[in-house]
Amino acid sequence: MAADTARAPAGERPPPVAVVPVRRYGRWAAAALVAYLLFALGWSLWHNPNLDVASIRQYLFAPSILHGLAVTVELTLVAMGIGIAGGVLLAVMRLSDNRVLSAVAWGYIWFFRGTPLLVQIIFWGFLGALYPNLFLGIPLTGVVFGSVPTSSLIGAATAAVLALATNEAAYCAELVRAAIISVDGGQREAAMSLGMSSGRRMRFVILPQAMRVLIPTLGNEAISMLKMTALVSVISGRDLMTSVQQIYQQNFKIMPLLVVASLWYLLLTSVLSIGQHYVERYFGRGFGVKPSAAHERRARRRAAARDRARATAPADYGTAPGHVDGEPMVRAEQVWKWFGSADVLRGVDLTVHPRQTLVLLGPSGSGKSTLLRCVNALERVDSGLLEVEGRRVGLREAGGRLHEMTEKELCGQRARIGMVFQRFNLFPHMTALENVALGPRRVLGLSRGQAEAEAERLLTRVGLRDKLDAYPAQLSGGQQQRVAIARALAMRPHVMLFDEPTSALDPELVGEVLDVMKDLAGQGMTMIVATHEIGFAKEVADTVAMLDGGVIIESGPPGECLVAPKEERTKAFLSKVLA
Ligand SMILES: Nc1ncnc2c1ncn2[C@@H]1O[C@H](COP(=O)(O)OP(=O)(O)OP(=O)(O)O)[C@@H](O)[C@H]1O
Numbered sequence: 001m002a003a004d005t006a007r008a009p010a011g012e013r014p015p016p017v018a019v020v021p022v023r024r025y026g027r028w029a030a031a032a033l034v035a036y037l038l039f040a041l042g043w044s045l046w047h048n049p050n051l052d053v054a055s056i057r058q059y060l061f062a063p064s065i066l067h068g069l070a071v072t073v074e075l076t077l078v079a080m081g082i083g084i085a086g087g088v089l090l091a092v093m094r095l096s097d098n099r100v101l102s103a104v105a106w107g108y109i110w111f112f113r114g115t116p117l118l119v120q121i122i123f124w125g126f127l128g129a130l131y132p133n134l135f136l137g138i139p140l141t142g143v144v145f146g147s148v149p150t151s152s153l154i155g156a157a158t159a160a161v162l163a164l165a166t167n168e169a170a171y172c173a174e175l176v177r178a179a180i181i182s183v184d185g186g187q188r189e190a191a192m193s194l195g196m197s198s199g200r201r202m203r204f205v206i207l208p209q210a211m212r213v214l215i216p217t218l219g220n221e222a223i224s225m226l227k228m229t230a231l232v233s234v235i236s237g238r239d240l241m242t243s244v245q246q247i248y249q250q251n252f253k254i255m256p257l258l259v260v261a262s263l264w265y266l267l268l269t270s271v272l273s274i275g276q277h278y279v280e281r282y283f284g285r286g287f288g289v290k291p292s293a294a295h296e297r298r299a300r301r302r303a304a305a306r307d308r309a310r311a312t313a314p315a316d317y318g319t320a321p322g323h324v325d326g327e328p329m330v331r332a333e334q335v336w337k338w339f340g341s342a343d344v345l346r347g348v349d350l351t352v353h354p355r356q357t358l359v360l361l362g363p364s365g366s367g368k369s370t371l372l373r374c375v376n377a378l379e380r381v382d383s384g385l386l387e388v389e390g391r392r393v394g395l396r397e398a399g400g401r402l403h404e405m406t407e408k409e410l411c412g413q414r415a416r417i418g419m420v421f422q423r424f425n426l427f428p429h430m431t432a433l434e435n436v437a438l439g440p441r442r443v444l445g446l447s448r449g450q451a452e453a454e455a456e457r458l459l460t461r462v463g464l465r466d467k468l469d470a471y472p473a474q475l476s477g478g479q480q481q482r483v484a485i486a487r488a489l490a491m492r493p494h495v496m497l498f499d500e501p502t503s504a505l506d507p508e509l510v511g512e513v514l515d516v517m518k519d520l521a522g523q524g525m526t527m528i529v530a531t532h533e534i535g536f537a538k539e540v541a542d543t544v545a546m547l548d549g550g551v552i553i554e555s556g557p558p559g560e561c562l563v564a565p566k567e568e569r570t571k572a573f574l575s576k577v578l579a
Contacts (some may be wrong), residue, residue: 052255073268090172094177109174120163139244157237176527187425332384359558431473432470436455541557
């Protein structure tokens, strides 16, 4: 029997197919040639009397060299640390809606990238020539609390750090900004829909994902910083390269001393590269990087913490009750929304009562997503009244006028409204469990154990008990959407919005998501569902509304709207969808 037809007992993995690999003679020859050339180069260096191995040995651990090495390491670490922190701050300022902050950040980056680093080092080193004394006081008022001579405050070492860090911050700012922009916009919206403030969104959702893009470029920056520290010699900084130069200017052993410097730089660069590898692996979790042993240990520790926390998880941790009996859960009256000259919603009226399911139908571009986004305060309506639980969405009435809600108020309102997106928008750097636990932990203030115990309960409810530690990339579309539903439910929302939750799924995965939604409706969740699933609408909806061109042209019980629609447009739409 041929190897590829070998059989194993039924159900067991068969032996792998035995395959003779292609003989790649060209590659072997190329590898042998390169190895030979490298060996020859090493041999010629080692036996070159001008290299002066004895001097290399003599100076490799010389005190002045080791001191220079320590200065280089210290300068690199401190300047990179301050540079990265400053860069993040500048990037956030640059991306801010506040024009003054954005302009200041732009000006900073423009100036520090636009002038040579050498000039900046000399500037900081000789700052005393411009400002002989530094004052602490209130600018432009003449109020001074104290002053010191500049030269006593900013010595060569401080000037070196200031110059390298302020310059690095400008470069880092652009790298961080590019990395932040590279994070999908859906991530921000998903975090907003959980009621996370802008600071929390940045810290827990955007920056961890941006870091994956950022780390390789920051690794490059750190390595070039290591070598740029040599420039501080112009203000008498005592870095590695300066120490080497001082020695060979006296003894003329240029080659051996350059080899000493190179060996130390190579060692430092290697250490940085190894560090970069681990940091990259940490931030690459969920993006196809294999989970490390540490990841699995952490998962086991967390499972134990969940077991301990289960007993202490509060039953009523959810968002504060906001609903008054008898009031509609969602009410829209003459809601208009426009983008520039395009009127997307043109006077929408609808009412959804508690425990009811409203299904929104309508062709692509009719405004279904926009309406749901308005209900969740992701967009502000331009005209009309939109209320959830009797409170205007995104607006507060005071003194007979409407005021924009503060971020805190908006987050509180969003947290009571669950949203499930067409493209899932799971956080790719978090496991299913972490995705679901994020909101309760970071918005509602549960402990990690309690939040994860609750997340486990919800994931079990949507049939994903065995996928707690899987990252979104390791889940099918249907499974991802079920995690997204559990994530929204974890906030104990008062109303759930579904924006075409099955339209990005393969037909055979649609059922598993619809089953979870039917289950929710059966348990009395108030829901607004934009979908083209007519069978679901017939079975679950209390009301069906047909949106066309930003207007609800027909609404009523599914028995009327779907079985005997009055409007020609609805008939045409249904015949297309059901075709
Ligand atoms: N931020 C925006 N800026 C400009 N136009 C927008 C914006 N958001 C939506 N629109 C426009 O509003 C219209 C309605 O879009 P919306 O996404 O609400 O439709 P939809 O009914 O959900 O469509 P689909 O079923 O294809 O998702 C579209 O013409 C779209 O181009």
